[in-house]
Amino acid sequence: MNNNGNDFSEVRIGLYICHCGHNIASMVDVKAVTAYAGKLPHVILARDYKYMCSDPGQELIQKDIAEHQLNRIVVAACSPLLHEKTFRGAAERAGLNPFFVQMVNIREHDAWVHTDGTEATQKATSLVRAAIQRVPHHKPLQVKHAPIKPDVLVVGGGISGIHAALTLANAGKHVYLVERQATIGGHMAMFDKTFPTLDCAMCVLSPKMAAVNQHPNITLWTWSEVEKVDGYVGNFKVTVKRKPRFVIEDLCTGCQECIEACIYKEAKFPDEFNLGLGKRKPVFLPFPQATPPVVMIDPETCLNFKRGQVSDGCRKKTCVEACGERKAIDFKMHEELKEIEVGTIIVATGFKTFDPAKSLHYSFYGYGAYPQVYTSLEVERLVNASGPTGGELILRNGKTPKTVAIIHCIGSRDVNTHRWCSRVCCLYSLKLAHLIHERTEAQVINFYIDMRTPGKMMEEFYDRISEEGVMMVRGKVADVYPDTSNGDKERVIVQVEDTLMSRILKFPVDMVVLSVGLEPQPDANDVRRRFNLSCSTEGWFLEKHPKLAPVNTFTDGIFLAGCCQGPKDIPDSVAQAGAAAAEALALIVAGSIEMEPNTASILEAECSGCKSCLPLCPYTAITYDEAKKKAIINEALCKGCGTCVGSCPSGSIVQNLFEDAEIFSEIDGVLAET
């Protein structure tokens, strides 16, 4: 056995082969492997046992370490992802450095993927031999600790961000809540009622919004965005850009007299919160319950800023006059950059709805071409009392609809646009059917592919709506075209195959509602790069594990909450927000974090300063010391991926747990003849 001149005379290996019940033992001849391994150099004892991970199994290791002065442990069992920690813990309790333990996976990598016992046993033999050759090279590494700063940054002020912020603030931690819109509330603030209880969205949301605004532990920064994130878990340095709203937050009382007094007597400009269906003035409050209750001035439409005006802009400045002594309006406000230090970050940046106007594929539904066609979000604003029609369902032609079509799955479950199911649309389509019928007594028809109503009380909600006289047609609408019948009815025909009847039907309707799906925010890619997050193939931010770690990310200290991680309804968003807050709190309360010592480091003497490693690091852990002309790796950021190690032309980067000698000895072990 080649040990490159190392002195391994003191090495005393204990080898343990686990049966794992039948999982391993049914395919691998564990007795034979144990017998073989017992004869290998430096192996003091070799045992097999039914369940190594159990308490007796672990105690076996601890006893042997004490009685036989073992200083290396090899455990051939399941995946290290499952039990490496377990066996390292056992060794540590017996006073042995946990990194002198090496696991061999003879379950997922061997027993579970073979149907021939001879081959499986042969492979197990090779793998065990490899580990036994490797383990003498192991070094006594130490786990590092990094302290966790107590402040938290929550990015996004929708229901998820709000809930996470309140949970943390109530736990006594200081939270920065940064929201890019001028007010918190997110999409939920736009809804009228929520399913399945049909309680009013704003009634539920506004107490939470008010609580955020008043909480002594929350610093609320709206009309702000995160510019830059540096640092690592426990120690993030974040730059937040505060955009100018031209109104001083601390001085504005929200009286809105400036809006009254604006030189524009009539509201003229499309209102973003009402999706262009309503109008606003250049100085405005996004919606009545906006939080913080501070107006803002839009430089694109305010005369004071428009080009072509004289240098002092809008001469009259009636808004400033109306504000009077409070002096809250400041046209000279500019962007401010704020630097904050936090230990953990929760990303809750939400979603956007699918835009049928931008889709060639959905152009046949006539959105943007026929005034009778709306998106579901637009209809939420129409039925909302704070919306452009005061909660009355009035169409663009001024009339009230008598027949309404609601088309499900717009931009969802479709290879041409998005493959996923957006989870909430069937339910909100049923909700809208109810609200539309309630306001107008119209006949509502829902056109669906499947009726998906998972969750608590949701099926019961579907029952209720279907009993209210809403018509349900199973079929994907093929076409929407103008009604050819005469009279002044401005209707469109919805043509569909009713797949349950196998008949093509044509419904003349006054209004078509497109139930648009959810998709990632348009700048999701830019935003996630700022936080060093991965995303799924569909663009949603990636959780560490879909079942076991749904709010953690691959970047320690950064958590996800709400729809930015994937489409979900309000109950699930809130639950996730609570989970994210709990994860953050776990770190903060622990005070410090253990870092796996599989990090890479630069052998300074050998580094030639070529800088080829710098751009390769996916975790931006490598920096360059200009003075010394050497690269440096930040241990806290390094995740041990090994990319830089492999790339270094002079071989000056070594990685703990994966040093060359360790790897080559393992390869030798696998390839050796038995």
Add this chain to the structure above:
Amino acid sequence: MGATYTYFPGCCMKGTAQAYHDSLVPVLRELGIQLEELPDWNCCGATAYMAIDEIKACALASRNLALAEKLQRPMLAPCSACYLVMNKTNHYLKEAPAVAGVVRNALKAINLDYEGSTTVRHPLDLLINEVGLDDIKKHVKRPLTGLKIIPYYGCQIVRPYATFDDQRNPTTMDRLIEALGAKVEYYPLKTRCCGGSLTGTLPESGLFCAYVLLKEAVKRGGDLIVTVCPLCHFNLDSYRDRIAAKWEPMTIPVLFFTQLMALAFDLPEKDAALWRLIQPMKPLSTYLSQPAAQPSIRSVA
């Protein structure tokens, strides 16, 4: 100018779309463009053959392309089907070398070859991008002020290849019509199916498509529908009696865009070929009014 293009008439231009030919040739001549008919051209195959056997359809269309290649200049295909089939053939030959191999072997059997260099263009493309609207405006002797036009493109010149205009909301013809002084009404059905061959094979579906287009044109307040495609024109113009029997009488006339140009350029009557319309048009003067400001194209009514 003085440019010359190879002219591919196809079966329609001297047949059902004679009015298109009658107006296209003098209008282009007025703008300095000469047309020389491709000698010994053959049927392009249109949508029918492509639907049955794509490789044979490519071979059929390629004979025209090969003949045109010898003349070393772009070819003008006013008929939408000819335009699409020959462009599709060019695409297929480039994307699938195996198809190109089969086709070129077939051409060799008749002592021809095709290397893929023939460009097939549409008159609208030429007018907007080569001639330019400014030049066209200079030739307008009788501005069509007061005339309300419904622009109808049909599907083949914009889908699947959107080379010179948008697939969903093309505007080349709209801008051309406005340059002639007329008002373009917003028409959301501008690329919706006219019924195509279904008017012959499945009239209850095909005719209904045509009827929907006509009805919406009338509802939008159009005086005339202006179209680019011979089959669209045929479907919209020729079946008024059957449409009247099934639904209601529709009397809105349908013209080719080149006929409208001939009127605006004040060319001789035979060049506007209005007498070829099955659904007749009232005298032009009845539609015209006092000059008004140029409207712009809206996208939502």
